[in-house]
Amino acid sequence: MTDFExxxxxxxxARFWKVSDEYTGAFITGARNANGKALCRAKSAERLADDLARQAEAGAAAEAWVVKYERDRLCDHPLRDQIRQISAEDVAAGYDIVSFASILSIRHDRFIEVKSHGETKVFHWSRNEIATAVEFxxxxxxxxVDxxxxxxxxxxxxxxxxxxxxMFALPDSGxxxxxxxxEHVAISD
Known part of the structure; x- marks a missing residue:
């Protein structure tokens, strides 16, 4: 650029370049065009609402599938009818489904948080869900669930x-x- 002035x-x-007067218009036009293009990460409020609705629908379908999966897994359990989705009645429970760890269990002893995913296993684990996992x-x-x-x-x-x-943060966990x-936590003196 310097050789051609x-x-x-x-x-x-120096961090900044000074564009020669002869080329200033072309540079301004280029900058204007670049700034006018939509960012590839842009998402409208309507599209976000649609995405959240699809995620909620996929989550509910995965939870219903897990209830059926658990009932099939424990098909001979005398209390299999008590395997149920509770997320509709208590969104703050920290888990979605109550079940039994084995056919020998007579009290709910498996608290299941369902995460629906696509090809890549990506999920959000809330602070409340993590606290519940640690507690239980x-x-x-x-x-x-794929x-x-x-x-x-x-x-x-x-x-x-x-x-x-x-366990997720271990180097070889995958x-x-x-x-x-x-969250900012005030530190007292």
């Missing part, structure tokens, strides 16, 4: 019992954890 800098270390320990389970495969015969969800945030919420 299109632009120059005051020094090699091995009685808590994440069921990761919504594209769950209706295939023989499909089983990816089940993680007793999950903790720390999971990448990304923070999505930040």
């Amino acid at each position: 299109i632009a120059h800098r005051a020094s090699v270390q 320990g091995e009685e808590y389970a994440l069921y990761l 919504r594209n495969r769950c209706e295939q015969p023989g499909y089983e969800p990816h089940v993680i019992t007793g999950p903790t945030p720390e 999971w990448r954890v990304e923070a999505t919420s930040f």
